[in-house]
Amino acid sequence: MARRGLDTEQVLDEAVSLADADGLQAVTLARLADELGVRPPSLYNHVDGRAALLRLITLRGLGELTEAIATAAAGLAGEDALRATAHAYRAYAHAHPGVYEATLAPSRREDPELLAASGRLLELLAAIMRGWQLEDDRAIDAIRAVRSALHGFVALERSGGFAMPRARDASFEVLLQILVGGLASAASAD
Numbered sequence: 001m002a003r004r005g006l007d008t009e010q011v012l013d014e015a016v017s018l019a020d021a022d023g024l025q026a027v028t029l030a031r032l033a034d035e036l037g038v039r040p041p042s043l044y045n046h047v048d049g050r051a052a053l054l055r056l057i058t059l060r061g062l063g064e065l066t067e068a069i070a071t072a073a074a075g076l077a078g079e080d081a082l083r084a085t086a087h088a089y090r091a092y093a094h095a096h097p098g099v100y101e102a103t104l105a106p107s108r109r110e111d112p113e114l115l116a117a118s119g120r121l122l123e124l125l126a127a128i129m130r131g132w133q134l135e136d137d138r139a140i141d142a143i144r145a146v147r148s149a150l151h152g153f154v155a156l157e158r159s160g161g162f163a164m165p166r167a168r169d170a171s172f173e174v175l176l177q178i179l180v181g182g183l184a185s186a187a188s189a190d
Contacts, residue, residue: 006038008046012056019057019098027053027098054102055114061099062117068092069124078131079180085128086150086176093154104151132187142183149179 014035019027029050033040047053072088073081093100107114122143129139153175155161162168 006036006042006046008056011036011043011046011053012060015053015057016060016096016099019102020096022098024054024057024098024101027057029053054105055111057099058102058105058114059117061096061103062114062121064096064099065089065092065103066117066121066124069121073124073128081128081131082146082180082183083176085125086146086172086179089150090154090172093151094158097158100154129183132183134183134187138186142186145182146179149175 011032015027015032018032018035027050029040029043029047032053033043036043043053047056068088068091069085072084076084107118109115125143125146126139129135129142132142134142153172157168162171
């Protein structure tokens with residue numbers, strides 16, 4: 001039986017739930033229609049295919065991740081801002097694994113809305129790097145290093161790659177200390 005009053009936001013909410021529960025690859029129009037109790041062609045009233053649906057998931061994820069980091073780092077600078085950012089990033093990636101995965105896709109130049117959402121996240125990270133007086137290329141390098149370290153930790157953690165008998169939280173704190181030291185070193189480099 002078709003659900004009356006279905007709208008794009010409900011379709012997106014269900015797609016997000018599906019992505020977070022079973023992975024981004026599980027988000028298909030057929031599976032989504034089944035979850036919503038509608039026929040797959042009905043979804044085309046709300047999204048223009050799977051690619052459009054994935055785009056909406058990506059937009060939501062970029063917005064939520066940016067908001068989580070902005071909230072966590074509000075009023076903080078330097079090391080405190082980086083630590084708050086890292087914890088917010090890690091928490092978001094664990095709470096929303098499918099949506100987080102969608103945020104990793106590169107934004108296409110022909111999609112200004114995705115570029116803007118991605119740009120807001122990068123600008124927020126650049127603002128945090130300014131706590132170390134890192135600008136321009138040095139800020140880009142620092143953002144890449146921080147994102148790579150955080151993503152790598154989260155990816156290994158989620159895949160069960162940390163089997164040694166040491167608390168992951170303790171290792172995460174060591175990673176943050178290494179990042180803080182590296183940023184301080186980059187800031188003092190000529």
